[in-house]
Amino acid sequence: MASDVKRVVLAYSGGLDTSVILKWLQTTYGCEVVTFTADLGQGEELEPARKKADLLGIKPEHIFIEDVREEFVRDYVFPMFRANALYEGLYLLGTSIARPLISKKQIEIARKVGADAVSHGATGKGNDQVRFELSYYALEPDIKIIAPWREWDLRSREQLIAFAESHQIPIAKDKRGEAPFSVDANLLHSSSEGKVLEDPAIEAPEFVYQRTIAPEDAPDKATIITVGFEKGDAVSIDGEALSPASLLTRLNELGKDNGIGRLDLVENRFVGMKSRGVYETPGGTILLKAHRGIESITLDRGAAHLKDDIMPRYAELIYNGFWFSPEREMLQALIDRSQEFVTGEVRVKLYKGNVDVIGRTSPYSLYNQDLVTFEEGAVAYDHRDAAGFIKLNALRLRTLGSRARQIGE
């Protein structure tokens, strides 16, 4: 299998696993490795990754490091939040939404450096392998994909470390021991799973949480903020215009400080089994509530209900890795079409894990006080219209009722 790859672009974090992969690719495939390391807001410095790649023999011109935070939030996170997407009613899709972007960058680099393969560090039981590879194939149908975790015979942490040692891969001291769980992180969320989390009956230990303080530790006084929206996307906090990534960073800080965005979930993976994860999405949790808040006064009922109806399917597509599919793009066209007037401001109260919308205003508000007020207003709502509305809506039910009575039901 190893003979026909010449140059491979690896999604490289600089950590132990992808360093082992890097070396394994060199030794097994005898090919040149090109590394891509992205700053997605995972909260780690990138320069160590460059040094390590260099140390492992990657040519300088083949070490690609890029800060993609703005692109990530603007072109992936925000479009997804326009849909109010939740997988299985609860999960904000923080890992799922980052994979397509990494894949796209790898393919772009592969074209630039003339690579014939791409590789990633996702394991053989998870969703991420699917998300990476569906994206690769959609963008570059003939690309060769190498998924080391499915190919090699390293089956435990010990074997991994043994491989590292025998190939002179430096191992950080704190990485020698078995990690008590595994983590994925980016600007939208961090997720933890495995090991101490594997029994869904047992509460996740506090040390699992990395990105939020516990509600119990949050201030006793609420923080109130105003989030500004334009055409469905958040654009400001408390009146200050912010770029997408800056805005999400700010919301993350606010969420973290107020103990917001923790989720302990058993979910259904695309590959067929259930798994348990702990997610922390502080800013995203605020953003979802705020977005629903601004939609509540600017979006028509027909538009809102259609969005709600198709949302689970849209979320499932992203979860399953079909970001670059025609059906996701069609649903996005539908969603985006609805957001033209989703503009205005939402006041949100943050308090010890709670996010509550307490006020909404918009120049395009469809809320009409005259229409709802108890007293009949100037507007064209005649109480008697309701009688006809009910009568015709009831007509088919009455016909059914008559039939039921006739047959003595």
Added chain:
Amino acid sequence: MASDVKRVVLAYSGGLDTSVILKWLQTTYGCEVVTFTADLGQGEELEPARKKADLLGIKPEHIFIEDVREEFVRDYVFPMFRANALYEGLYLLGTSIARPLISKKQIEIARKVGADAVSHGATGKGNDQVRFELSYYALEPDIKIIAPWREWDLRSREQLIAFAESHQIPIAKDKRGEAPFSVDANLLHSSSEGKVLEDPAIEAPEFVYQRTIAPEDAPDKATIITVGFEKGDAVSIDGEALSPASLLTRLNELGKDNGIGRLDLVENRFVGMKSRGVYETPGGTILLKAHRGIESITLDRGAAHLKDDIMPRYAELIYNGFWFSPEREMLQALIDRSQEFVTGEVRVKLYKGNVDVIGRTSPYSLYNQDLVTFEEGAVAYDHRDAAGFIKLNALRLRTLGSRARQIGE
């Protein structure tokens, strides 16, 4: 219009509004009024309603008072919660779900006493008129319906009180003034709307809340409970078996004490306008989370996703008043079919407004630790299968990618 009604069954609360309606029916239609007062868990005593009906000239045998709390929770609330129903992503449908039961009881009484009409106190701009009347018509297609708020010319609180005074209807002292908002309540929730709540930009004042304390006022220490489920319905708390209504009552207390279940929402009414409401659903909020928790380990992915996909439609049907429709019953059949093994226990942490699932167990759990663990287990999961799975899922995307490349996209 007034001539052809002989006997009308009125949904009677004993309050000022329905007492005025009672008298108005007597004087305008010259008909006999039969009252029906239900204990739905709204938290008011029923005997005053009996006395008042008696005072207003209703024959003792025409005063119907019934405690329907168990029926309400068992046959309406619980079936709805099997669906994880949320209207517009957030509203737990507390008012909507009570109307069909009241209507059904009125129709049953109408048959018993030979009444030819029914009447209710819902106004002409709201959803409740629709919910009452669709239910009446579905169950008794030829029933005559009288909706006083759409018929009479009383247009303000002053006129209502004047009518009451001129007809010797006693008025509680605290009802003389204008109420700052209007309320509906039952065992599932209380809702508040109107007046001080009409501007959606302005935060709901604390005095609006009646059924929950503020998260700020809740204990500094979390309460942890275990909710037991059988076939999708909650049956116990902390190991104690409870009837449906008792269980919901207990959850309400727990929720209230921990500041749980408040919602400030701008929603879309079926009659076409937006309105702003404040809902308090303490027990229901806990129940929804716990139900999703037990489903997360007992429900198959295919079943769960199908449920999520049809949920918004199911919720809309209930919101719009179509409980007694074939399509709601068809969806219920689908939902109920999925709940056979939704049995087990969920540990839930309640803390200052937060409801978090922290553990789940079930004799029918589909969660399989062997399948998800990093190490390959004894079970039949072969990492290499994932490659084929991805390849075939990618096939159509690769074909699309090839086309795109051919045409130089």
Added chain:
Amino acid sequence: MASDVKRVVLAYSGGLDTSVILKWLQTTYGCEVVTFTADLGQGEELEPARKKADLLGIKPEHIFIEDVREEFVRDYVFPMFRANALYEGLYLLGTSIARPLISKKQIEIARKVGADAVSHGATGKGNDQVRFELSYYALEPDIKIIAPWREWDLRSREQLIAFAESHQIPIAKDKRGEAPFSVDANLLHSSSEGKVLEDPAIEAPEFVYQRTIAPEDAPDKATIITVGFEKGDAVSIDGEALSPASLLTRLNELGKDNGIGRLDLVENRFVGMKSRGVYETPGGTILLKAHRGIESITLDRGAAHLKDDIMPRYAELIYNGFWFSPEREMLQALIDRSQEFVTGEVRVKLYKGNVDVIGRTSPYSLYNQDLVTFEEGAVAYDHRDAAGFIKLNALRLRTLGSRARQIGE
């Protein structure tokens, strides 16, 4: 009611009914009437309508006559056919799709001539009143709408004719008698309903059909045509480029001659009752089959299935009159997004009522002979991939099966 209208734009056919309406508007509302007569391809000359309007006292500058056939097909019929829309599985929506265009033209004229009202000749039991009026309101929210059939007390054909006679409205001799059924027609279809068709147990008599010959009378030899498509719309027949209306006209002739496009249907009206109609849609029936034919090789599965899933809802919206609604526009955005490569040619065989696709070609075909052929081709399809694909798709079913066995199901 009659006092506050100054000028009304009437959808005027020139026939007896709308002539009576015209006069009734003048006499009842004392207002100026502006007539709008459209050539939608209904197959009647328009000049008689002009003469008759003139005769009834309409100012020349207030008589609007327009050939809207191209606009009708291009902006209404074709977008709808991109969706393969069928109401209740069978009906091609020929009447529904014409109403929004007529309404839009009336509103445009109302603005031009400063009219404050619009009026139409649809009856009070049908769908068309809803379609006209929802469109009026969506485009001009404060317009006054006059629906004579719901207002006046003319309750039978005799009364109508009596009114006509007493107001010097000329009556065509063949219109004196009771028509055996009523008709609506435009370039897409003609529909017949009422009277002789009212009993759904009885076969529609042959004289009802106006736009198609019977399959029995069609030629014994098939006609084979090639329909060319570009981006989802038909653009040519047998290689000849045709404008939208010309193309549909040609297809109508071909369909008519081959006995194609008859439908005898009991359908559910939006206003709540069932009705029976006979539809003739010769060209549309061919177009639907041909469009599905070209989609079958150019549309990806994910796109195609999403389209099929949302189609019934899209069709229902059009049937119910919600063309000018945000949700229809959102669905249209989704549909249109899918049509970019729906380009190519379809060979269709027409024979005595049958329309069969017998060949399809496209420069953008996704059909790949290499992939399906029994012999393994050069392409990247490995039979072994299927094993992994099946194994992971089966994983959750196996977990369910294990549970079932454990509990002795």
Added chain:
Amino acid sequence: MASDVKRVVLAYSGGLDTSVILKWLQTTYGCEVVTFTADLGQGEELEPARKKADLLGIKPEHIFIEDVREEFVRDYVFPMFRANALYEGLYLLGTSIARPLISKKQIEIARKVGADAVSHGATGKGNDQVRFELSYYALEPDIKIIAPWREWDLRSREQLIAFAESHQIPIAKDKRGEAPFSVDANLLHSSSEGKVLEDPAIEAPEFVYQRTIAPEDAPDKATIITVGFEKGDAVSIDGEALSPASLLTRLNELGKDNGIGRLDLVENRFVGMKSRGVYETPGGTILLKAHRGIESITLDRGAAHLKDDIMPRYAELIYNGFWFSPEREMLQALIDRSQEFVTGEVRVKLYKGNVDVIGRTSPYSLYNQDLVTFEEGAVAYDHRDAAGFIKLNALRLRTLGSRARQIGE
């Protein structure tokens, strides 16, 4: 791979392919083969299969032959037709629906004879392997599955025949040559694909059709039949009660004689590519039309539209092989719930490929002539109700229209 199977139940047709498989299983796996041959109405005698199995060394008690036609139609075809299922708008799922039954029988036999494996003759590029294997796994999660076409190295017809010859498998003379296309058949349909059909641009040759005469060859006079339904299933033809399989057989004859039920289709396979098939479903085509006909007068609009909305998903599940999945069963529960009153008679006209419903009657008809008639009837339909109905349906559109005007759109 070959060592661990002791006894395998093979879906055995008696033809060349499965005879080669039988021998290959014996020689490669060294295991005992148990054959299952079903009469699904494919139109072949079963005794030759018994003889051939005997000849190939299968013990008499391990040769299972069963006539499953009634079970097939009653428990698989009819439930599916209650849904009006069509895959990709056109395909009646004739092959898809037979696979689960065969799989179920194989698993039952495996349990009876203590077999540890099952095997089938489906190839590695098709849907049938998926349908067989998902069903096996769902019913017996630990069963071993052998799919010879994915395992062996026979890659052409020549190799197959060479294998047969070298193993003394008798080969029918007419099977020596290359078949011009491959066929699957059962009581519901026959399908043809491959070879001469592989180019979708070229019309299917007449010799492909086996189960229907051409419309051109059908009688010049229409045949009119009456199909009786009870609770959604067809039970009689022209008043004669018939068992499910007898009824479908009769409809097949009627369809065949009238040139009904041919379909030439390019479809999307679950395994990711497009394929072209020719289907002949004479009886099913009549049945679908008749079922929609009886539903049109007995099914409420809400029920009917919900069914139409979920139908594509239901059809996709069956096509993809998920008959034995919880989501298919949930959808079935929904569908079946709707069929209680789908009882009555439908008159259908069959003529040269056309199937037209020309009359419907039912003791449970919801069609109400009083409601639709032009003249106002005795029933409670007041034309004026329509005004209120429209006004409230328009309210949100008017609000949108006002906003659009305010912002100068």
